[in-house]
Amino acid sequence: MKYERGDYMKGKFYDILRGGGLKATKPRVAVLGVFSDDCRPMTAEEIFQKLLHEKIDLATVYRSLKSFEESGIVEIVNLHKDSIYYELSDHHHHHVICKKCGLVERLKECDIDASLKQIQKSVRNFKHITSHSLEFFGICKKCAD
Amino acid sequence: MKYERGDYMKGKFYDILRGGGLKATKPRVAVLGVFSDDCRPMTAEEIFQKLLHEKIDLATVYRSLKSFEESGIVEIVNLHKDSIYYELSDHHHHHVICKKCGLVERLKECDIDASLKQIQKSVRNFKHITSHSLEFFGICKKCAD
DNA sequence: TTTTTTGCAAAAGGTTTGCAACACG
DNA sequence: CGTGTTGCAAACCTTTTGCAAAAAA
Numbered sequence: 001m002k003y004e005r006g007d008y009m010k011g012k013f014y015d016i017l018r019g020g021g022l023k024a025t026k027p028r029v030a031v032l033g034v035f036s037d038d039c040r041p042m043t044a045e046e047i048f049q050k051l052l053h054e055k056i057d058l059a060t061v062y063r064s065l066k067s068f069e070e071s072g073i074v075e076i077v078n079l080h081k082d083s084i085y086y087e088l089s090d091h092h093h094h095h096v097i098c099k100k101c102g103l104v105e106r107l108k109e110c111d112i113d114a115s116l117k118q119i120q121k122s123v124r125n126f127k128h129i130t131s132h133s134l135e136f137f138g139i140c141k142k143c144a145d
Numbered sequence: 146m147k148y149e150r151g152d153y154m155k156g157k158f159y160d161i162l163r164g165g166g167l168k169a170t171k172p173r174v175a176v177l178g179v180f181s182d183d184c185r186p187m188t189a190e191e192i193f194q195k196l197l198h199e200k201i202d203l204a205t206v207y208r209s210l211k212s213f214e215e216s217g218i219v220e221i222v223n224l225h226k227d228s229i230y231y232e233l234s235d236h237h238h239h240h241v242i243c244k245k246c247g248l249v250e251r252l253k254e255c256d257i258d259a260s261l262k263q264i265q266k267s268v269r270n271f272k273h274i275t276s277h278s279l280e281f282f283g284i285c286k287k288c289a290d
Numbered sequence: 291t292t293t294t295t296t297g298c299a300a301a302a303g304g305t306t307t308g309c310a311a312c313a314c315g
Numbered sequence: 316c317g318t319g320t321t322g323c324a325a326a327c328c329t330t331t332t333g334c335a336a337a338a339a340a
Contacts, residue, residue, distance in 0.1 A: 023314055025320065044305080057322045062305060064320095078223035078278060082330085083304060096268050105270050112257055112279075119281065123241050125250050127289035133223060134257075134279040136264065144272035168339055170295065189330080202297050207330060212295095227305085228329060 020071035027056045031064045032073070041077040041085035041095070041104065078133050079104060089131075098140035107136075165216035172201045176209045177218070186222040186230035186240070186249065223278050224249060239278075243285035255279070 013032045017024040034047045044061045051061070065086050068074040077085040079097050094107045112134065120129055158177045162169040179192045189206045196206070210231050213219040222230040224242050239252045257279065265274055 023319065025314070027321070055322095059306075059323080060321055066306095067320095076225050078225075078280075080221050080223075080278075096271050096274065098271070099275070103270065105268060107264060108267060112260060115257060115260075119239075119252060122253060123250060123281075125248065125285050125287075126241050126243070126283050127286045129241065129281050129283035130244070131283075132279065132281045133225075134277065135223075136268075136274050136277045138271050138274035138276075140270050141272045142270075168294065170339070172296070190328095200297095203329095204298080204331075205296055208295080211331095 016073060020068070020073045022067055022071055022073075027054070027060045028064050028068075030054050030056060031061055032068070035074070035086075035088045039088065039091065040106070041079060041087045043083040043085055045083065072130075075131060076133070078135050080135075080137065094134045094136070096136040096138060098143055099137050100139060100143035103140045103142070105140075161218060165213070165218045167212055167216055167218075172199070172205045173209050173213075175199050175201060176206055177213070180219070180231075180233045184233060184236065185251070186224060186232045188228040188230055190228065220276060221278070223280050225280075225282065239280060241281040241283060243288055244282050245284060245288035248285045248287070250285075252281075 013029045013036075014024045016032060017028055022028065030051050031047055034042065034050050037050075044058065044065055047065075048056070048058045048061045065074065065084075069076060069086065072089055074086045075089045075092070077087050077095065079085050079095065079102075080099075081102065093109070096105045096107065097103070112132075116129070116132070120126075123129070158174045158181075159169045161177060162173055167173065175196050176192055179187065179195050183195075189203065189210055192210075193201070193203045193206045210219065210229075214221060214231065217234055219231045220234050220237070222232050222240065224230050224240065224247075225244075226247065237255060239255060241250045241252065242248070257277070261274070261277070265271075268274070
């Protein structure tokens with residue numbers, strides 16, 4: 001695919017990528033764009049579907065997500081589903097997932113930051129703790145009926 | 146494989162399985178046994194390897210783990226690795242995982258039970274919360290050098 | 291005896307990789 | 316320009332499934 005230097009070379013996504021030490025390419029900017037359009041956990045496949053018109057390869061989406069994760073732009077979310085879900089790191093929060101239907105509800109605030117420091121003390125073999133993942137599982141009201 | 150009613154029909158594993166509403170078969174008892182021999186998060190493949198001498202099919206290990214999880218005997222642990230890790234439910238705890246080398250350290254106590262009630266209140270669409278998963282990610286001392 | 295579970299083999303699904311062409315810096 | 320990234324296709328690996336035989340209750 002031939003690229004022309006376009007709008008994607010400027011703006012917030014460009015800055016985020018460069019800030020993470022990544023080259024700002026059209027596919028990467030597009031992938032990042034999907035997250036800010038729709039801020040919830042997403043899989044590579046879902047992102048690929050939303051970018052069909054951009055003709056970005058699925059493998060490229062996978063590779064983008066991996067490099068985003070390595071540079072801290074996105075985080076992996078553990079929904080106990082078949083695929084890997086990612087979310088932008090800049091609005092950290094937790095989720096509740098229904099074990100029957102898979103419904104995902106987002107929790108408003110992360111209340112464990114206080115506990116975090118205490119936990120950090122109890123860790124023997126680690127130098128830094130850089131992130132955490134806290135998810136709750138249960139049965140949603142619909143499935144409980 | 147022909148079975149004979151043997152030792153696996155009695156004892157604690159048998160009770161755990163029946164308590165979970167599951168039939169106590171030789172393969173299931175064996176899988177459960179692996180967990181108590183070595184109490185850390187394990188994948189189907191790892192369990193399969195430890196039971197090679199028992200000639201249990203890998204598919205059976207997968208099916209056992211799935212039914213254990215559904216009946217609450219084991220829980221899925223999220224290590225951000227390629228496969229699904231399981232642990233016995235009866236010693237609930239959290240982990241710290243090194244993002245470089247994959248080292249897993251277990252944390253002693255779960256300190257968020259207090260927050261749990263508060264969290265439960267803030268959840269709109271759920272009737273019950275049955276479990277949670279909290280993992281920390283960072284860089285271990287070895288990798289930090 | 292009825293129902294569930296197993297073993298086997300094959301399929302499915304998600305993710306990764308090799309390589310040549312291409313684009314970013 | 317040089318190096319890192321993309322597209323394409325193929326490979327890979329984990330997990331699931333269909334079915335007939337076997338075991339649990």
